[in-house]
Amino acid sequence: MPGADKETDLSERIESFLSELKRCGSGAGSLRGSAETARETTALLRRITAQARWGNAGELMEIIRKEGRRMTAAQPSETTVGNMIRRVLKIIREEYARSRGSSEETDQQESLHKLLTSGGSSEDNFRQHFTHLKANVIEAINELLTELEGTTDNISMQALEHIHSNEVIMTIGRSRTVEAFLKDAARKRKFHVIVAECAPFCQGHEMATSLCKEDIETTVIPDAAIFAVMSRVNKVIIGTQTVLANGGLRAVNGTHTLALAAKHHSTPLIVCAPMFKLSPQFPNEEDTFHKFVSPHEVLPFTEGEILSKVNAHCPVFDYVPPELITLFISNIGGNAPSYIYRLMSELYHPEDHEL
Amino acid sequence: MADSVGRQVDSINHATGKINRLKLFKRKELTKEEKQRLRKEKKQHKKNKKDDRGPPEKEKEKEKASVPAPSKPATQSPAHKAAPVPVNASASESPVAAEKPAKSKAELRAERRARQDSERASKQGKKEGGQQSTSSKPKATPNELQPVVKRLPDHVQVDDPVALKKLAKKLERQQVRQINIVMLCLLSDCCPLTDDGFIQVFSEITLHIPVTVIHPSIVRLGLQYSQGIIAGSNARSVALLHAFKQVIQDYSTPPNEELSRDLVNKLSPYISFLSQCRPLSASMGNAIKYIKKEISNIPSQCKEEEAKRILQECIDSYINEKIILASEAISKYAIEKISDGDVILVYGCSSLVNHILCEAFEKQRKFRVIVVDSRPRLEGREALRRLVKKGIRCTYVLISALSYILPEVSKVFLGAHALLANGYVMSRVGTSQIALVAKAYNVPVLVCCETYKFCERVQTDSFVSNELDDPDDLIVTRNGKTHLENWQTVKSLGLLNLVYDVTPPDFVDLVITDLGMIPCTSVPVVLRVKNVDQ
Numbered sequence: 001m002p003g004a005d006k007e008t009d010l011s012e013r014i015e016s017f018l019s020e021l022k023r024c025g026s027g028a029g030s031l032r033g034s035a036e037t038a039r040e041t042t043a044l045l046r047r048i049t050a051q052a053r054w055g056n057a058g059e060l061m062e063i064i065r066k067e068g069r070r071m072t073a074a075q076p077s078e079t080t081v082g083n084m085i086r087r088v089l090k091i092i093r094e095e096y097a098r099s100r101g102s103s104e105e106t107d108q109q110e111s112l113h114k115l116l117t118s119g120g121s122s123e124d125n126f127r128q129h130f131t132h133l134k135a136n137v138i139e140a141i142n143e144l145l146t147e148l149e150g151t152t153d154n155i156s157m158q159a160l161e162h163i164h165s166n167e168v169i170m171t172i173g174r175s176r177t178v179e180a181f182l183k184d185a186a187r188k189r190k191f192h193v194i195v196a197e198c199a200p201f202c203q204g205h206e207m208a209t210s211l212c213k214e215d216i217e218t219t220v221i222p223d224a225a226i227f228a229v230m231s232r233v234n235k236v237i238i239g240t241q242t243v244l245a246n247g248g249l250r251a252v253n254g255t256h257t258l259a260l261a262a263k264h265h266s267t268p269l270i271v272c273a274p275m276f277k278l279s280p281q282f283p284n285e286e287d288t289f290h291k292f293v294s295p296h297e298v299l300p301f302t303e304g305e306i307l308s309k310v311n312a313h314c315p316v317f318d319y320v321p322p323e324l325i326t327l328f329i330s331n332i333g334g335n336a337p338s339y340i341y342r343l344m345s346e347l348y349h350p351e352d353h354e355l
Numbered sequence: 356m357a358d359s360v361g362r363q364v365d366s367i368n369h370a371t372g373k374i375n376r377l378k379l380f381k382r383k384e385l386t387k388e389e390k391q392r393l394r395k396e397k398k399q400h401k402k403n404k405k406d407d408r409g410p411p412e413k414e415k416e417k418e419k420a421s422v423p424a425p426s427k428p429a430t431q432s433p434a435h436k437a438a439p440v441p442v443n444a445s446a447s448e449s450p451v452a453a454e455k456p457a458k459s460k461a462e463l464r465a466e467r468r469a470r471q472d473s474e475r476a477s478k479q480g481k482k483e484g485g486q487q488s489t490s491s492k493p494k495a496t497p498n499e500l501q502p503v504v505k506r507l508p509d510h511v512q513v514d515d516p517v518a519l520k521k522l523a524k525k526l527e528r529q530q531v532r533q534i535n536i537v538m539l540c541l542l543s544d545c546c547p548l549t550d551d552g553f554i555q556v557f558s559e560i561t562l563h564i565p566v567t568v569i570h571p572s573i574v575r576l577g578l579q580y581s582q583g584i585i586a587g588s589n590a591r592s593v594a595l596l597h598a599f600k601q602v603i604q605d606y607s608t609p610p611n612e613e614l615s616r617d618l619v620n621k622l623s624p625y626i627s628f629l630s631q632c633r634p635l636s637a638s639m640g641n642a643i644k645y646i647k648k649e650i651s652n653i654p655s656q657c658k659e660e661e662a663k664r665i666l667q668e669c670i671d672s673y674i675n676e677k678i679i680l681a682s683e684a685i686s687k688y689a690i691e692k693i694s695d696g697d698v699i700l701v702y703g704c705s706s707l708v709n710h711i712l713c714e715a716f717e718k719q720r721k722f723r724v725i726v727v728d729s730r731p732r733l734e735g736r737e738a739l740r741r742l743v744k745k746g747i748r749c750t751y752v753l754i755s756a757l758s759y760i761l762p763e764v765s766k767v768f769l770g771a772h773a774l775l776a777n778g779y780v781m782s783r784v785g786t787s788q789i790a791l792v793a794k795a796y797n798v799p800v801l802v803c804c805e806t807y808k809f810c811e812r813v814q815t816d817s818f819v820s821n822e823l824d825d826p827d828d829l830i831v832t833r834n835g836k837t838h839l840e841n842w843q844t845v846k847s848l849g850l851l852n853l854v855y856d857v858t859p860p861d862f863v864d865l866v867i868t869d870l871g872m873i874p875c876t877s878v879p880v881v882l883r884v885k886n887v888d889q
Contacts (some may be wrong), residue, residue, distance in 0.1 A: 194851075197730070197829065198755060199729070199730045199753050199754075199755055200730075200753055200755075201833070202831050202833060202838075205831070205838035205839050206838050208838075208839070208848060209838050209839065209845075209848070212845050212846075212847040212848040215846075215847050216847060217847045217849075218847060218848050218849070219848075219849045219850065219851050220829060220839065220842075220848070220849070220850050220851070221850075221851045221852075221853075222729060222730050222731060222784075222829060222852065223729060223730070223753070223754050223755045223785075224729035224730070224754050224783075224784045224785030224788060225784050225785070225817075225851065225852075225853050225856070226788055227787045227788040227791055227856065228784055228787060228816075228817035228818075228821075228853055228856035228857075229817075229818075229851070229853075231816045231817075231818065232818065253755045253756050253758070253759065254754075254755035256757075256758035256792070257754075257755070257757055257758060257788055257791070257792055260791055260792055260795050261788065261791060264791060290759065298751065298752065298753055298756075299736075299751050303736065306739060306740055306743045309743050309749070310739060310743060310749050310750065310751050311749070311750040311751070312750070312751045312752070313750065313751075313752050313756060313759065313760065314752075314753075314756070315756050315759040318755075318758050318759065319758070
């Protein structure tokens with residue numbers, strides 16, 4: 001039966017996506033950039049919308065939420081998956097509201113007046129059936145996909161406004177967004193880049209080799225020299241794994257030190273992050289915030305005799321508080337960290353913050 | 356204006372930039388050097404050192420070649436600014452090389468750029484009326500200002516070609532060959548001597564050091580320094596003093612010479628040799644000053660055996676007082692600061708801090724230690740081994756995980772390489788970062804340092820004067836891929852491996868010395884008191 005085939009095909013795809021997520025988190029599989037993950041998640045959600053069986057918006061949202069919970073559980077540190085799911089849920093709500101004819105703006109704002117007057121009208125269970133809802137939702141998801149494809153280019157287009165000639169720019173680790181940003185600026189400007197190598201994974205080395213292919217003057221320094229070198233630096237431009245709801249960052253380890261050193265020297269810290277990295281998480285969830293990988297990167301097994309008597313830690317991420325950040329550059333333009341809460345309210349519905 | 360000249364220079368360099376030109380340039384230099392040397396040797400016996408500085412300077416300026424030295428944009432001075440970055444080069448970067456330079460390309464470029472810039476500046480200066488380049492310190496004035504301005508030693512001013520030529524001259528006069536020791540060599544306890552009295556060290560570079568000029572224990576010491584076999588400020592000073600004891604033992608006063616004057620003169624080429632192998636640390640500098648003072652204080656009617664005995668005793672007492680007993684005193688003070696339940700963070704391998712922790716553990720204090728380490732030296736592993744052997748509970752992280760581990764920490768103990776007169780702490784690179792992040796988390800930072808490491812230099816950032824380590828140490832192979840393997844072939848890629856950095860005094864809460872616990876800003880007071888004592 002075609003329906004059953006579609007369903008098995010769908011669940012197969014979901015399973016394979018989940019196993020991909022699990023694998024690349026442990027570092028065994030190939031490391032995927034966040035952009036790819038976002039695109040794949042969105043494509044998968046579109047497929048779910050198209051192929052799963054649902055009658056009204058509420059059911060669709062339930063299905064997506066269920067799958068979403070499984071996906072985020074497979075790799076909790078990969079927040080882009082959760083972000084895309086929340087975006088799609090918001091799209092569904094919007095399309096539903098548009099089909100119903102009511103404008104979404106008034107529905108969203110929870111003012112005291114509304115609470116008083118509306119009473120129970122927001123008990124809208126999304127139970128109404130609309131024939132064109134499916135098509136509309138799929139179209140909106142397609143728009144989202146196009147937006148995702150253009151994020152890196154949108155960010156790089158802003159590069160010339162921020163980088164001028166003969167500047168010394170510092171960065172840490174490897175971020176594809178920052179790479180594209182700097183390469184775009186290098187077409188018209190001459191500047192120097194210092195890359196902190198970010199032990200133990202040393203992704204800074206890859207970044208440096210990739211940058212100097214475009215003839216950008218690059219210098220690689222060890223992490224210990226970040227503060228020593230900072231007095232010579234004009235700007236610090238970094239990428240991040242996640243932008244948190246308070247405007248802080250969850251970035252690769254070593255970024256907090258870099259941010260503190262930049263603050264001490266009053267050097268601006270610019271974060272290049274596309275909007276799909278914005279997550280409604282807060283940094284206070286201690287047990288879910290940090291991710292650790294095998295400490296043999298730090299203390300290899302060759303140090304056998306002391307290994308058993310020593311605790312070695314290898315955290316992957318760092319928290320950077322919003323006070324240390326000067327500017328966020330995203331695909332929709334530049335923003336201060338204090339504005340992040342507003343952007344988040346536009347992207348996600350408050351009820352979706354907990355999947 | 357300087358920028359446009361810089362661009363012109365860059366275009367010239369782009370057209371002519373080949374290493375061959377550099378070699379030609381160097382060979383030209385050397386022949387000129389030899390000519391100068393012959394001329395100077397006649398003069399040197401008549402005049403003393405201070406007068407020598409006057410005439411050779413002017414001669415050199417006239418004879419300065421107008422060969423455009425090819426220099427590629429320095430990758431180790433990242434700022435594209437007109438003023439060169441004077442970097443205190445280690446032995447392997449001395450530009451007037453007698454041997455084939457096996458230096459890294461980036462260091463070559465840095466020197467060439469620096470030399471090129473200062474030559475250009477001085478050429479402009481000559482047009483404007485023979486002023487010397489402003490980037491170098493004026494040489495004429497220190498003679499009058501000696502008590503006020505502390506001059507940097509010659510080998511520090513890498514950017515000034517005049518100073519470099521002077522240094523080369525001085526070394527020639529002392530019959531010390533400038534050495535580029537870059538290759539690794541497996542050195543056993545003493546250097547093997549070949550038949551004709553020369554020392555064959557490397558398979559690829561043969562170091563012909565006439566043994567009659569440099570004492571073999573000094574040669575061995577120099578090689579141990581440059582290979583990193585002896586590392587750490589205390590270890591280097593102690594090794595130096597032991598080598599000097601050996602030298603004094605083997606010394607015999609030539610006829611018609613006074614021991615007090617001749618021995619000091621004998622020591623000077625040794626010190627030049629050692630500083631070529633690896634730049635002297637502040638502690639070594641102070642030790643050398645002490646020895647020279649002791650030697651010159653020997654009364655002239657003293658017999659040679661007696662004098663030697665006195666000097667040996669002086670050296671022994673110096674080592675005992677300033678290093679061994681000092682570390683006992685510092686431990687005593689520091690242990691007061693360690694309380695039960697403490698979590699102490701240490702960085703790298705400081706012999707003093709390890710000693711303190713071991714003593715505290717023996718005195719039954721309950722604490723645990725977090726050892727922070729950094730690439731490429733990974734000295735923290737050595738500290739980890741020593742502490743674990745004692746039985747102390749340890750945690751080990753890399754410096755990038757500092758923000759993660761600091762909320763657990765109650766105190767930070769740091770060692771120092773030197774304490775500068777403006778209160779800055781010069782220590783292994785990464786120390787300033789630890790102090791910075793500790794300050795942000797409100798964790799007290801305690802620096803442990805003996806008083807013999809206090810020096811009168813001042814410095815505000817880690818760039819003006821530093822030591823550069825081998826950049827190839829940064830290369831690492833992960834998952835079978837080495838990204839930076841051929842970094843030297845890539846024009847726009849450079850690696851920077853600093854050895855030291857300076858920590859501002861506002862990050863440091865307390866300095867524990869053998870004289871007591873003082874704030875960072877009291878260093879000049881201690882120096883003044885010490886000078887008055889002596």
